[in-house]
Amino acid sequence: MAKSARRSARQSASGQEPDSARGNGGELHQIAGGETPTLTTALGTPVSDDQNTLRIGERGPALIEDSHFREKIFHFDHERIPERVVHARGYGAHGYFETYESLAKYTRADIFQRAGEKTPAFVRFSTVAGNKGSFDLARDVRGFAVKLYTREGNWDLVGNNIPVFFIQDAIKFPDLIHAAKQEPDRAFPQAQTAHDNFWDFISLMPESMHMVMWIMSDRAIPRSFRFMQGFGVHTFRLVNAKDESTFVKFIWKPKLGMQSVVWNEAVKINGADPDFHRRDLWDAIQSGNFPEWELTVQLFDQAFADSFDFDILDATKIIPEEVLEPIPVGRLVLDRMPDNFFAETEQVAFMTQNVPPGIDFSNDPLLQGRNFSYLDTQLKRLGSPNFTHLPINAPKCPFAHFQQDGHMAMRNPVGRANYEPNSWGLGPREDPQRGFRSFADAEDGQKVRLRAESFADHYSQARQFFNSQTPPEQRHIAMALTFELSKVQAPAIRERMVSHLLNIDETLATTVADKLGIRNMPDPAEAAVPTRDDLPPSPALSIIENGPDSFKGRKVGVLLSNGTDPALFEELRSAIETEGAVMEVIAPKVGGVDAADGTHIEARHMIDGGPSVLFDAVVLLLSEEGAEMLLDEAAAKDFVSDAFAHCKFIGFTAAAQPLLAKAGVAPDADEGLIGLDTAGSVKTFIEACRKLRLWARETAVKL
Numbered sequence: 040m041a042k043s044a045r046r047s048a049r050q051s052a053s054g055q056e057p058d059s060a061r062g063n064g065g066e067l068h069q070i071a072g073g074e075t076p077t078l079t080t081a082l083g084t085p086v087s088d089d090q091n092t093l094r095i096g097e098r099g100p101a102l103i104e105d106s107h108f109r110e111k112i113f114h115f116d117h118e119r120i121p122e123r124v125v126h127a128r129g130y131g132a133h134g135y136f137e138t139y140e141s142l143a144k145y146t147r148a149d150i151f152q153r154a155g156e157k158t159p160a161f162v163r164f165s166t167v168a169g170n171k172g173s174f175d176l177a178r179d180v181r182g183f184a185v186k187l188y189t190r191e192g193n194w195d196l197v198g199n200n201i202p203v204f205f206i207q208d209a210i211k212f213p214d215l216i217h218a219a220k221q222e223p224d225r226a227f228p229q230a231q232t233a234h235d236n237f238w239d240f241i242s243l244m245p246e247s248m249h250m251v252m253w254i255m256s257d258r259a260i261p262r263s264f265r266f267m268q269g270f271g272v273h274t275f276r277l278v279n280a281k282d283e284s285t286f287v288k289f290i291w292k293p294k295l296g297m298q299s300v301v302w303n304e305a306v307k308i309n310g311a312d313p314d315f316h317r318r319d320l321w322d323a324i325q326s327g328n329f330p331e332w333e334l335t336v337q338l339f340d341q342a343f344a345d346s347f348d349f350d351i352l353d354a355t356k357i358i359p360e361e362v363l364e365p366i367p368v369g370r371l372v373l374d375r376m377p378d379n380f381f382a383e384t385e386q387v388a389f390m391t392q393n394v395p396p397g398i399d400f401s402n403d404p405l406l407q408g409r410n411f412s413y414l415d416t417q418l419k420r421l422g423s424p425n426f427t428h429l430p431i432n433a434p435k436c437p438f439a440h441f442q443q444d445g446h447m448a449m450r451n452p453v454g455r456a457n458y459e460p461n462s463w464g465l466g467p468r469e470d471p472q473r474g475f476r477s478f479a480d481a482e483d484g485q486k487v488r489l490r491a492e493s494f495a496d497h498y499s500q501a502r503q504f505f506n507s508q509t510p511p512e513q514r515h516i517a518m519a520l521t522f523e524l525s526k527v528q529a530p531a532i533r534e535r536m537v538s539h540l541l542n543i544d545e546t547l548a549t550t551v552a553d554k555l556g557i558r559n560m561p562d563p564a565e566a567a568v569p570t571r572d573d574l575p576p577s578p579a580l581s582i583i584e585n586g587p588d589s590f591k592g593r594k595v596g597v598l599l600s601n602g603t604d605p606a607l608f609e610e611l612r613s614a615i616e617t618e619g620a621v622m623e624v625i626a627p628k629v630g631g632v633d634a635a636d637g638t639h640i641e642a643r644h645m646i647d648g649g650p651s652v653l654f655d656a657v658v659l660l661l662s663e664e665g666a667e668m669l670l671d672e673a674a675a676k677d678f679v680s681d682a683f684a685h686c687k688f689i690g691f692t693a694a695a696q697p698l699l700a701k702a703g704v705a706p707d708a709d710e711g712l713i714g715l716d717t718a719g720s721v722k723t724f725i726e727a728c729r730k731l732r733l734w735a736r737e738t739a740v741k742l
């Protein structure tokens with residue numbers, strides 16, 4: 040009996056090849072030599088039975104002597120490490136940075152010396168507020184942390200997809216994060232700021248108003264990591280070989296242009312595919328469509344800083360691109376997924392203070408505080424000061440120092456001397472020429488706890504941001520504020536927020552107040568300095584104004600039925616591929632459909648597993664019989680009505696019209712509905728898709 044139980048356990052375990060045998064592409068591959076290695080303990084002892092614990096008799100008690108069992112369970116019990124206190128949910132990829140031209144005039148940073156040089160990189164994108172297991176389409180800031188393994192040490196540019204921050208001084212960071220995360224007594228809401236504590240704190244912190252405009256904008260619901268910008272946020276310094284300093288702001292710009300989703304879509308994506316952003320990055324890289332960003336820099340000197348409207352040390356302010364043009368200096372390409380999520384993406388440790396010689400800090404009080412926080416957090420999270428020994432964190436250039444021992448030390452100094460200076464002539468020595476030298480800025484002043492007067496304008500750039508948005512984007516901001524504040528239960532907090540909005544844009548404030556049902560408009564919040572209305576709109580701040588000019592990298596969902604037109608299907612597939620976009624087939628059954636000529640077409644999704652929110656545009660390639668069959672399927676109706684409501688372009692065959700009608704969509708409702716039965720119409724459809732969305736429809740569908 041024992042024998043047969045063991046056998047059946049083995050059979051089911053070997054029904055499928057173990058996951059460790061899966062390659063990056065998910066394909067099963069042969070283990071070298073075609074032989075299955077013997078299972079061993081962590082210390083290499085071969086294991087004879089991994090199905091049954093050691094026990095006395097067939098039905099007797101387990102024995103503590105079973106060291107294989109104890110080791111296995113002990114290790115499992117210790118698999119988790121603390122998640123990041125912020126940015127817990129993230130997804131990373133490897134790649135490289137390629138320098139365009141030498142920037143030696145401005146910096147001695149080795150990475151910027153030689154045109155065409157490639158530097159290995161690892162990037163981790165993240166949401167901020169949600170826990171590790173939360174969903175991807177939270178309305179939230181996205182982390183954009185880049186580790187560059189330069190020849191003179193690792194450079195971590197730990198940025199976000201938004202160029203400003205909520206607070207000016209790092210001392211308020213714990214308060215901000217406590218307020219944003221789930222409330223401490225009830226432990227919800229998770230991964231969202233739509234609750235009293237967040238808006239209570241924010242409405243008591245006028246300095247956050249510029250950031251509020253950004254997080255209520257479409258920037259906070261990106262369509263993909265691949266379509267978002269990244270910002271170093273702070274003013275940094277570049278320092279050249281003559282020790283001359285130039286101020287710099289870093290901006291990453293996606294080659295595929297920017298794109299976001301709409302809120303109603305985001306809510307549905309979170310249900311349909313909580314891993315939407317991860318899957319997107321994984322799919323793109325695995326299929327060889329490597330995402331790319333251009334690194335641009337805004338360079339300026341002290342004279343510019345002195346004459347600029349705002350303090351360049353204030354992280355709640357930007358320098359508009361129209362005022363100071365960003366110069367492209369290199370490109371970042373992500374071309375490889377980690378082999379193991381935990382080893383790399385989870386254990387990667389980013390630290391703002393990691394800068395190589397030639398890059399230095401400004402006195403931005405937020406940056407100065409961050410430089411303290413990141414080292415500390417890695418010790419807590421990774422458990423040992425030797426986290427730099429982990430391959431993902433170790434530099435890829437030669438390094439030598441006298442740090443030794445500690446938990447999990449994998450490298451220790453060799454030889455007799457573990458101190459400096461020594462007269463044995465052993466070990467590394469400092470190099471005043473090559474070594475990192477802080478920029479010798481002259482500082483004096485009293486020791487005080489003060490916020491500079493030059494940080495006092497909290498509304499002017501918030502207003503400028505709002506004025507720089509297109510009408511649909513302005514509408515989205517109003518709707519986002521309404522949604523978030525509608526979840527706030529204390530009326531006083533809602534009103535306090537409206538009092539701030541009055542300082543930004545009166546129409547915005549009254550729209551939000553009206554939707555919230557606030558009867559008596561509050562007075563505008565007291566502003567420390569007058570709010571400026573002479574800042575010109577900055578078109579660079581709009582996503583819609585800066586969209587791509589092609590449909591490249593986007594995804595079309597094609598709903599098929601039995602009896603579909605195979606020639607039209609092929610024409611569509613070829614046009615989508617030529618555009619550099621991706622087509623995914625959705626069918627009533629995931630097994631696929633039989634086209635009119637009997638050819639079988641495989642499907643990627645079954646209709647209720649492939650809702651239209653997962654695609655940038657959709658096509659209904661149905662036969663009459665197919666459309667008829669789908670009329671009773673709620674998922675098919677939602678597929679159409681959601682695509683329409685989310686302003687997507689919809690291609691359709693004449694036979695699909697009953698399904699359009701069932702979803703309440705007239706086939707000639709607007710130019711976003713494109714019949715595909717006439718010659719040349721596939722081309723028309725692809726050309727239309729390059730606009731990404733038909734925003735003109737939005738006022739009709741009242742999203």
Ligand code: HDD
Nearest residue numbers: 123125126163182183184198199204209212272412413416
């Ligand atoms: Fe931070 C993580 C970005 C302000 C303290 N931060 C973290 C990550 C990003 C940022 C992208 C995730 C890194 C990763 O993927 O592992 N943080 C920012 C930006 C800020 C900012 C752009 C403002 C301009 N952060 C900030 C302040 C403090 C911190 C003011 C503290 C004083 N941040 C942390 C941290 C984290 C972190 C607690 C959590 C996990 C980690 O560092 O590694 O130390």
